[in-house]
Amino acid sequence: MAPQLSFSVRRKEPVLVAPAAPTPHEFNMLSDIDDQEGLRFQLPVIQFYRNNPHSHTTTDHPAKLIKEALAKALVFYYPFAGRLRELDRNRKLMVECTGEGVVFIEADADVRLDQFGEELQPPFPCLDELLYDVEGSGGVLNCPLLLIQVTRLACGGFVFALRLNHTMADGTGLVLFMNAVAEIAQRGGGGAVSNSPSIPPVWRRELINARNPPSPTCVHHEYDIVPDTRGTIVPLDDMVHRSFFFSPGVVCALRRKHLPAHLRDCSTFELLTACLWRSRTASLGADPEEEVRVMCAVNARNKFDPPLPRGYYGNGFALPAAVSRAGRLCGSPLGYAVELVRQAKLSVTEEYMRSVADLMVARGRPHIAVVRSFVVSDVTRLGFLDVDFGWGKAVFGGPAKGGVGAIPGVLSFYIRFRDGIVVPVCLPGPAMKRFEEEIERLIKEEPPTTEQDSTTPPLHAIGSLIPTN
Template sequence: MAGPLKFTVRRKPAALVPPAAPTPRELKRLSDIDDQDGLRFHIPVIQFYRRSSALMMGDPAPVIRDALARALVPYYPFAGRLRELHGRKLAVECTGEGVLFTEADADVRLDHFGDALQPPFPCLDELIFDVPGSSEVLGAPLLLFQVTRLACGGFVLGVRLHHTMADAQGLVQFLTAVSELARGAEAPTVRPVWGRALLTARDPPRPGPFAHREYDDVPDTHGTIVPLDDMAHRSFFFGKREVNAVRAHLPLNLRSRATRFDLLTGLLWRCRTVALAPDADEVMRMICIVNARGGGNKSRAVVDIPEGYYGNAFAFPVAVATAGELCANPLGFAVDLVKRAKGEVDVEYMRSVADLMVLRGRPHFTVVRAYLVSDVTKAGFGDLDFGWGKPAYGGPAKGGVGAIPGVASFLIPFRNAKGEDGIVVPMCLPGPAMDRFVEEMNKLLAPPKQDQQQEAFPVIRSAL
């Protein structure tokens, strides 16, 4: 079996790209959803593009760099730097200094990455290079771009965002503006809206009657994940057949009500718990990301977010159960808990979170015996066209929360090598636990024993 792909990346020195025209010099406060401790890290996104012989676009680096400079004029806060005010309040000092940009070349072809591009990506640290001093929370560039030309004529665009500035949908909105300008537009289609007061705490703060157990202060007596230095990375593909196979394990009253997110999140939570084998009385948390915008569906919006808003607009509701309950009960138990947790989020819930942040010093959501799932299937990473067509892969570069591996997974839209559309989920677990995870999931991808008339479903498939 061939070993992991290795290649050399030659980078030019990183340079700051300022806005292409003068921008306001001012201090802009983030919202009280933006600046919570759990978002004070840089999150990497990666886009792979094929050579575009039809368009003959030439070198992508100057095209994207010039478009980036122009996009930073209306999106000028991205060109500033974060400052911390009284009460750990974060604000952007709009200095116009710019964002980091690196131009690079790699001696590898796109097809060397395999038929199905998926996390984990080889040499990721070379494709999104951590420029020394650039990953600090305060006083560092808020965006880092790296364009790496490939030997085949394609390229990789790596982007790293300071998460307090935007969520996935907000980042895609900005990258869409860059892509439109790269393709020759005079101005972005969507006008950016700052509007952070919309998700700012009330005066005085008055959290609602919500438990907010996602922010429980939990002592780490057994270790978050053990060991952290021997982690296995793997991605799993869920197409229509896999989703139907898992759904067949739910009770009839839940099959039609559970969304795909409910289903897969409950599945991942249960299988991961079985794999990690915690003590039966250990309390496990499943943190869900609920988009207050409604995930692109205004009828489902929690808060009336204006078009063009690019800040963080989501909550971290949490489902809670003991490891014993998760392992002993059928899958529907976990799925129902996920569904109930999501259902808590409304306008008052979002206001309550903002108020809680101010009163409790902007705490980090708990990562002790917790697992977080974020659905980016509707974020739009796969639609970003800088002139070379849509990406062969677009989306999160890896799982995890900041420097903590294994705590988070993304649901990423994906088309496998057979042309099947579905979702790919990167997982990170200790090696032996990964084997148990696959074994447990295979049980739930087979027909339930009580219904042998079900269609025969395949066992778990990789995205290959």
């Protein structure tokens, strides 16, 4: 259980950090994947770092070094220092590269890293203090595209928190940018602009624009128009935020207990997505005859021929949907859901991405379907933990909470934590209790044709169930 923790944060006045050298004033169009309605929100990320006196002098405030490195990185990633504009025609987004800068906050907190507890995972105490919402910074259009706060802790460690306008980049692109800042910080920060990042940034958003004329060729259930005929949109009041930890032992037990031999080679993502989708559907009490869906964020960079450039930092993923009647999903063996998730993932090809771009233009950049829907995004391999500003790797790194997005409560992330995966989930209070029971039942349940294996991990191996603050 997360510690009951309160602390005070002393913040300096927020400032705008502009590129450290002149940058072009130009208008750059976002791709037709970037500017869809479902990505027009702010994505919070948080990184925790231990004190490391061997890397920098103990008198250095990490914010000073990171601020200087940020200004230099923005010379190369200068669109981040601009502002989004929307064209009247078909709601197309473009970034005006004004060089105004990104919001930066330097802060100190009277709390030590160890006071956050050993189970350092979302939701985090006082997140609003560690990532302060500066007035006028939280929109999508005509405001800063990044907000960064660096908070030094009483132990000498620090918290690097960031909020990104998701239309500008996905998780892969954000990590590219964070590593660029980190590389420059490790070179010492001050002085003239350092060498370019080891992976030069690539804009090239036209690479995944719609065709002319747009002609969607694939089925896109993720953008179905689904009427809320029975009031089944998840209510936003009484929302509870908890994290579920899945150790390797629990994943192995789920695979062994619930999957037939031909599916035991499925990925951990496919298995966990099936478990969470089915348990969430049951916890919300969906009508057995109504359709439910889960959408899986699939990185499509390598689906193109040739692949998108290594330094491409725009949104390069699709959200294919697996669809089932709720009754069949909850009443079938888990392998049924695994196969649906696997088929959805395999549907993503270069043509699928081009079809999504076409659909965006043809239908006015629609939002994903949200009625009876669940969205999952695996960020375990993106490298958040490896971002090193000179103090070593992060103790925790990744999305700051689940349930974010234009429609709160729908999105969960798979985040690397120790040797397993932590998944923040948002649900109304009563549904969360039922969700916990469903997950526990899956882990405890024995296969009908085999005896219990004495090596099965105990229930508590799923980890802490952490209530929101």
